[in-house]
Structures are given as C-alpha cells and as structure tokens.
Amino acid sequence: MIRWQRSIRSSGARNIEAVQWAKEVTDYINNKHPDHEVQVFSARFGDVNMLVWQVDFENLAALDEYQESFTNDEGYWEKVNKATGLFIEGSLYDSVFESL
Numbered sequence: 706m707i708r709w710q711r712s713i714r715s716s717g718a719r720n721i722e723a724v725q726w727a728k729e730v731t732d733y734i735n736n737k738h739p740d741h742e743v744q745v746f747s748a749r750f751g752d753v754n755m756l757v758w759q760v761d762f763e764n765l766a767a768l769d770e771y772q773e774s775f776t777n778d779e780g781y782w783e784k785v786n787k788a789t790g791l792f793i794e795g796s797l798y799d800s801v802f803e804s805l
Contacts, residue, residue, distance in 0.1 A: 706804040714796035723791040
C-alpha cells in the first residue's frame, strides 16, 4: 500500500477560512474520485494551523494516475485558486509512504 500525504500551514488570521476551504476541496476531490477517499485533518496539538490530507493507493502507478487526473481538471484548479492568501507560502509539503 502507498499513502500520499500533503501538509500545509494556514495563515493564523485566516485559519477558519482555510479549514472551510480544505473541507470544500476535499469534498470536490472525493466526488470526482470516489474510489480513493481523501481525508483531511487538522492538528490538535503542536502547530494547530497545520492541515493534512491523506489518501491510500494500491501502488505507485495508481498514485501517478490519480495525480495526473488533476492536470486538466478546471474545477479543481478553480478551487486551488480560491486558496490564495489562506496559507503560508513555502509551507506545502508532500510525502509518500510505503507500508511494510
């Protein structure tokens, strides 16, 4: 199994807006790809402005196919563009994990 994770820090002053946006983009993605459910989390302790998305795949090829599906998805990019100013620039971090 492969787990993809994306984390990003919201701008403290706009954290509530960032959380709402995170839920909206997650719902959009899950409606487009019901076979790969994305979950979004917010940190309870530590950096409480951190948002994290996770989704699992059978293998790296499935992850690649999934990621490529967003390249020309205008609805997705409209959502992404609405996030301007909600997050701290340079705080986006992607990880890919493999189960043992």
